[in-house]
Amino acid sequence: xxxxxxxxxxxxxxxxxxxxxxxxxxxxxxxxxxxxxxxxxxxxxxxxxxxxxxxxxxxxxxxxxxxxxxxxxxxxxxxxxxxxxxxxxxxxxxxxxxxxxxxxxxxxxxxxxxxxxxxxxxxxxxxxxxxxxxxxxxxxxxx
Amino acid sequence: xxxxxxxxxxxxxxxxxxxxxxxxxxxxxxxxxxxxxxxxxxxxxxxxxxxxxxxxxxxxxxxxxxxxxxxxxxxxxxxxxxxxxxxxxxxxxxxxxxxxxxxxxxxxxxxxxxxxxxxxxxxxxxxxxxxxxxxxxxxxxxxxxxxxxxxxxxxxxxxxxxxxxxxxxxxxxxxxxxxxxxxxxxxxxxxxxxxxxxxxxxxxxxxxxxxxxxxxxxxxxxxxxxxxxxxxxxxxxxxxxxxxxxxxxxxxxxxxxxxxxxxxxxxxxxxxxxxxxxxxxxxxxxxxxxxxxxxxxxxxxxxxxxxxxxxxxxxxxxxxxxxxxxxxxxxxxxxxxxxxxxxxxxxxxxxxxxxxx
Numbered sequence: 409x410x411x412x413x414x415x416x417x418x419x420x421x422x423x424x425x426x427x428x429x430x431x432x433x434x435x436x437x438x439x440x441x442x443x444x445x446x447x448x449x450x451x452x453x454x455x456x457x458x459x460x461x462x463x464x465x466x467x468x469x470x471x472x473x474x475x476x477x478x479x480x481x482x483x484x485x486x487x488x489x490x491x492x493x494x495x496x497x498x499x500x501x502x503x504x505x506x507x508x509x510x511x512x513x514x515x516x517x518x519x520x521x522x523x524x525x526x527x528x529x530x531x532x533x534x535x536x537x538x539x540x541x542x543x544x545x546x547x548x549x550x551x
Numbered sequence: 552x553x554x555x556x557x558x559x560x561x562x563x564x565x566x567x568x569x570x571x572x573x574x575x576x577x578x579x580x581x582x583x584x585x586x587x588x589x590x591x592x593x594x595x596x597x598x599x600x601x602x603x604x605x606x607x608x609x610x611x612x613x614x615x616x617x618x619x620x621x622x623x624x625x626x627x628x629x630x631x632x633x634x635x636x637x638x639x640x641x642x643x644x645x646x647x648x649x650x651x652x653x654x655x656x657x658x659x660x661x662x663x664x665x666x667x668x669x670x671x672x673x674x675x676x677x678x679x680x681x682x683x684x685x686x687x688x689x690x691x692x693x694x695x696x697x698x699x700x701x702x703x704x705x706x707x708x709x710x711x712x713x714x715x716x717x718x719x720x721x722x723x724x725x726x727x728x729x730x731x732x733x734x735x736x737x738x739x740x741x742x743x744x745x746x747x748x749x750x751x752x753x754x755x756x757x758x759x760x761x762x763x764x765x766x767x768x769x770x771x772x773x774x775x776x777x778x779x780x781x782x783x784x785x786x787x788x789x790x791x792x793x794x795x796x797x798x799x800x801x802x803x804x805x806x807x808x809x810x811x812x813x814x815x816x817x818x819x820x821x822x823x824x825x826x827x828x829x830x831x832x833x834x835x836x837x838x839x840x841x842x843x844x845x846x847x848x849x850x851x852x853x854x855x856x857x858x859x860x861x862x863x864x865x866x867x868x869x870x871x872x873x874x875x876x877x878x879x880x881x882x883x884x885x886x887x888x889x890x891x892x893x894x895x896x897x898x899x900x901x902x903x904x905x906x907x908x
Contacts, residue, residue, distance in 0.1 A: 437732060450735055457739055461746050492749070495696050499742060502703045506735050509710055513728045516714065520721040533722055 422463035429456035441526040443517065447510040454503045458496045465492035565609070569622035569635040572606045572645060573688050575599050580680040589673050596676040597656050600683065604649040611642040621693075629693070630756035636693035644690045644822045651814045652683050659807035666719050666805045675715060679811070682708040686819045695745050695755045695831070698823055699738060702787065706734045709816060713804040723803035726796075733796040737786025740779050747776030748831075760831050768836045777836070780827055788820030 417424070429452055436449025470488035475481060514524055521529050564571075579599035583592045614620060614637055622635040637645075659679070663672050685705025689698050710731045716723030749755060751772045752763040767773050782793070789797040797817075801809045828837065 434736070437736065443728065446732060450732060453736070454739055457742055457746070460743065464746060464750055492746075498696075498700055502700070502707075502738075505703075505707055506731065509707060510728065510731050513710070513714060513724060513731065516717065517724045517728060520717065520724060529725055533725065536722070 422459070426456050426460040426463070429453075429459065432456075443514045443524045443526065444511070447507060447514070450510070451503065451507055454499070454506075458499060458503075461492040461496045461499075465489040567622075568606050568610055569620060569637055569691055570624070572603060572610065572691060573635075573684060575602050575606070576680040576687070577684040580677040580684065583673060583677040583680070587673060589669060592673040592676040593656070593660050596680055597653075599680055600649060600652045600656055603683070603687070604646075604653045607642070607645040607649040610637050611639075611646045613637075614639050614642045630754050630759035633697055634693040634756060635691045636758075637691060640825075641690045641822065644819060645687060648683065648686050648690065648815045648819065651811060652679075655807055655811045655814075658810070662805060662807040667715055668718060671715065675712070675805075678708045678711050679808075681705075682712060682811075682816075686815055689819050690822060693757045695748070695757055695760060697755075699742055699745065702741070702820075702823075703738055705816065705819075706738065706787070709808075709812060710734065712808045712812075713800045715808065716803040716805050719805070720803050722799065726799035726803045730796040730800045733786055733793075737783045737793075740783030740786065742783075744776045744779030744781075744783060747772050747779065751776065757826065757831050761833070764831065764836075765833065768832075768839050777827075777832060781824070784820050784824040784827070788817045788824065 433449045433451070433453025433456060437446050437453060440446055440449065465488055467486050467488050470486040473487040473490045517529070518524050521532055523529055523532070576599050579595055583595050586592075586595070610620065617639060620635075620637040621629070622637075623629060624633040624635065627633070656679075663675055667675060682705050685701045685703070685708065688701030689705065692698055692701065710727050713730055714724055714727035716726075745755070748760060748764070751767055751770055752760055754760055754763060764773060786793045801813055804812070828834075
């Protein structure tokens with residue numbers, strides 16, 4: 409198949425890394441029952457997007473986009489695009505806020521449920537749910 | 552289209568209304584935290600939200616006849632600088648968000664005192680204002696990346712607000728955690744979509760994006776970007792197959808929070824999707840790629856059906872039981888799905904349409 413040439417594989421290396429990291433992260437979020445692991449997965453998922461953006465700003469042969477102080481810049485020089493880096497700086501801050509909030513919620517969940525495993529929490533919630541409904545049903549029964 | 556340069560010299564206060572709309576709740580929120588007095592928190596929040604409401608009314612009255620207010624942050628002309636753009640569609644959403652907040656706050660005082668311990672009550676009002684800031688920012692901005700930033704400001708404060716229900720029912724914590732996971736995945740998908748659009752066009756200003764995208768509807772990059780934005784915002788607005796976080800979050804949140812969020816948060820997400828479908832992408836794009844939406848919706852619908860069958864196993868009856876128990880929420884989510892299909896089918900763009908249910 410001419411599709412999978414070495415050019416196709418190595419020319420898109422940043423995309424492959426992005427896809428592998430993104431899928432790893434999403435798998436951990438969905439597949440793992442431990443809430444802390446879910447947060448770690450979410451972090452990997454977000455990091456993949458950071459890498460995607462930053463690799464997008466790189467121009468082959470491009471240098472750091474610093475404007476010379478004397479104002480005489482060489483039009484021949486290629487500069488990398490700084491904007492994706494700046495955008496990702498904001499996204500990293502958002503990611504940190506999300507992580508810390510997620511971990512804080514896990515602490516509160518552990519205080520209330522004494523567990524951070526999704527399976528165990530679901531069992532506890534089922535019990536609460538059933539008991540609520542049994543109470544409602546028995547109150548509604550005509551004597 | 553977006554490159555008219557208007558210099559900001561000698562502006563009056565009324566010219567600064569678009570930024571004041573965001574700044575008033577944004578500054579009032581930390582003010583409440585710094586003052587830190589419980590008896591002052593509610594009055595500050597109420598004054599800030601009333602002021603925002605007045606500004607939203609003024610903005611709406613200016614643009615209701617079809618005018619557009621373009622506000623350039625720091626005097627940097629778009630598309631380089633960040634632009635706030637008010638037109639009849641988003642002025643109405645601003646009016647709605649600030650109006651609902653002002654209506655909810657007087658009632659929230661009783662609800663907060665009854666449902667929360669004293670130490671968190673002050674912070675509750677700060678978070679409420681931050682959430683409102685985020686929602687207003689999402690609505691007013693004309694910069695696509697700014698939408699993401701404000702979306703996350705509102706979402707992060709929403710997760711905390713939902714978790715405040717834990718003093719009444721501990722299930723609010725898990726509901727908030729699930730909402731955090733789903734909301735972050737949604738926002739990240741949205742950012743991936745923006746990345747693709749930025750790769751194709753090199754701009755983030757919405758009007759400029761629309762200009763530069765108009766010749767590229769065949770490009771796979773643009774189509775992938777659209778698909779990511781669609782799914783990302785779909786998660787945020789709890790569109791029918793992606794709505795799993797919504798019933799629990801709205802059930803166990805404090806009642807004032809549910810009232811505010813149910814009327815605003817998902818509606819603002821709908822507005823963003825509308826803005827992307829009808830302003831950034833033209834309806835012509837949808838006509839060309841109508842198969843795309845049908846595929847996405849049918850795949851996600853299939854996923855939904857699978858989950859219903861799986862959930863009949865005894866391990867997970869609760870999630871679905873709660874959806875069926877709180878049928879208004881279910882109808883709410885189904886309503887989103889129906890209105891969404893109407894937009895896709897008829898390209899019928901009326902700013903009033905999302906509010907009819």
